[in-house]
Amino acid sequence: MRKIYLDHGATTPMRNEVIDAMVTIYREEFGNPSSIHQFGRSAKKQLEDARAKVAKAIGADAKEIIFTGSGTEADNIAILGTARMKAKQGKGKHIITTTIEHHAVLDTCKLLEKEGFEVTYLPVDEHGILAVQSVQDALRDDTILVTIMHANNEIGSVQPIAEIGQLLKNHPAVFHTDAVQTVGKLAVDVNELAVDLLAISAHKIYGPKGVGALYVRKGIRVEPLMIGGGQERKIRPSTENLAGIVGLAVAIDLAVSELATESKRLEGLRDKLIHELLTKVPETKLNGHPVHRLPHNANISFEYIEGESLILSMDMKGIAVSSGSACTSGSLDPSHVLMAMGLCHQTAHGSLRMTLGKDTTEEDIDYVIAELQTIVARLREMSPVWEQYIKSKA
Amino acid sequence: MRKIYLDHGATTPMRNEVIDAMVTIYREEFGNPSSIHQFGRSAKKQLEDARAKVAKAIGADAKEIIFTGSGTEADNIAILGTARMKAKQGKGKHIITTTIEHHAVLDTCKLLEKEGFEVTYLPVDEHGILAVQSVQDALRDDTILVTIMHANNEIGSVQPIAEIGQLLKNHPAVFHTDAVQTVGKLAVDVNELAVDLLAISAHKIYGPKGVGALYVRKGIRVEPLMIGGGQERKIRPSTENLAGIVGLAVAIDLAVSELATESKRLEGLRDKLIHELLTKVPETKLNGHPVHRLPHNANISFEYIEGESLILSMDMKGIAVSSGSACTSGSLDPSHVLMAMGLCHQTAHGSLRMTLGKDTTEEDIDYVIAELQTIVARLREMSPVWEQYIKSKA
């Protein structure tokens, strides 16, 4: 059977170039970068080369990159680290974020509420886009942190980060963006975006799982999450995952260099997928913004059917998709992102996220379009809600 | 030039078996274990197989293993997670540890002191061993956590964890041990040791850097360090580093199966190294316990010379050793472990840690013994302190 992976938003396969670079490290550079002997010094050099590469990819200085164990950890250091640092300095306890953040941001903000911080959750419009003005309106003298994701992992909508960054230039609040979904897919430059902190994860760009990075603008200080040795300027102690870090560097370097052509190609495929599904399958609806969206993301609601049975049915045909973020697939709640955009429970439940990748071909897209039509028809035939709807129309 | 790596206490080269297993995952199992489609389910199965293997290696149940991003993180979750959980429950604020813990434990305890916890740092004897009775004496009704390392990373002394575990069976305090240096080198069984929490790191046993595990006994609850998705029972959210986790499982499995023969071999080489150096080089002293020590660890003080110049000189001869833990090599302070054992500044500064590994041969040891004699003689000739000592003897 054909296998079509359309879940690149959840994670991506590793590039061969990344595997090769990592295996070289595994075989030849096993030293601890903190050791002063030749094995250590050689590892240290690899570490700093990787740091320079990652920095370059986002227009930062190498000194501004902190490697972490995941995108989640980068987000947590950014948010908890800023809040706790500012609290220590007595700078205020107000935080601004949105209702559609990834759990690594949203739930961290909720934890801070329990610790005595006050959080404003800004709503988004029906396309999942935040109004710059709403940030302006929510800003207070005691706002210490604004954390807004660059693009959403479920619906792909891209936020006006650069405009918000400009706005915040006149305010002391630290500005963090979760760019886990955008690095390597959209142009990401920390100065153009005018952010102070920015989170990256390697496994979304054909790199290894378990490696992330946090951009920390010069002059910005954060409290560490964990304590130990002096690695990563004490912000992230632990013996460095050198192979993983090199894997991230190779992956980001390749992704950025191919970005222009690849994102155009993905957009073409994505738009075909969206257009054909919306026209060929009745009672469907695109979630997220039609234009300001990630080049590889299609999120569509199929009314009157339930997401899990849709995903399982597609899986039987070899097509891997998801209904939201993978990390909440254990939960039965409908996506908080779709609910925040005003979808009703039922529509939110019947939504599908298809995220394309570098190996996705036009044939794949054609196959998915064809199979989905059959599957949706079959599931609707089984659905009492569909039956009711048809009768109401008759 | 010959290259002899005697710094296995800092980190180890990867085993080929580990690399191969990881590359297979990289190539074939890229799914997100949280995804419900076939790619995700297949990854999930690999994850749970790895968990079972790690659990088996330490006599635990698979449900009791939480994968982390490092040994440091495992220690931090254990200590901060227990302290914060107990504080929330109003159970008391007293913690017991030792003066010779790794920074991941020691500095975390110091942080907790700032957060209002009270920490008792138990001293060790001149061999770096803790008296069981001192734990008994320090225990209070409000003691919530006892954290004592299984074996020390610098001097190799092995603590009487099982006895302390027995003692604590009658006390509600949670018992954590940092077993980063012992897993795969000594028999480690969580029930024999009677611990509630136990930290592991893969890169000390020929596995990958950036992967650790925390054993959490059934019924013990800890607060997470970071917040995000539901992975690892919410104790450690982040998309799982599947390849790294499989690497840890393969490494621990091999280490445990070879433990009996390999530790005997290492002890033989270690004892030869120690014995010849102590007899052939004047004014030397073994640090740590002569018997209750890690099979691969030799830590020797060379009076009247300074550690860094000793390490650099050995490095020029292709021999990699260290003076303490690698993660503090950025610091100029003498090792806190040696100081805690009562060594004076100068003697502590002139100490060398040599940690043997699976590829260390008898020829390596002979070469090191020969080279070290020349190097020590040369450095002493340059040393005004040695000059003074010789004159005082004359």
Next chain:
Amino acid sequence: MYTEKVMDHFTNPRNVGEIPDADAVGEVGNMKCGDIMKLYLKITDDGVIEDVKFKTFGCGAAIATSSMSTELIKGKTVEECLKLTNSAIAEALDGLPPVKMHCSVLAEEALKSALLDYKKRTGKDIPISEEDLKGDDDHHDHDHDCEE
């Protein structure tokens, strides 16, 4: 972490040893990091450093800066030697890691201590006093913030 020049002077230190009939001897130590340097000078009547030898107990940077300082002062006048700073010694070695800068202070101070000894022995009017040797502790502060 060390430059090639540092490693060269560390591996092949110049002018190691003692001068039994030295005209001046300086010894300084910094017990914080446990380093000691002893410097011997042979000085001509018109105040030129004719010969110099050292012994150092210390790290790679301490040994390399000791060695380099002996090269820098050999053949110089006492007055010229007074102007030698630790940063000049470090520079001559193509730099030192920031955490190791204080090690070069050891060499500067050993020299000053020797010159003070020379002043005391000869009664010559050399612009140096005990004050200059107070060993301004700032240099020895061990910065653990790895901010680079």
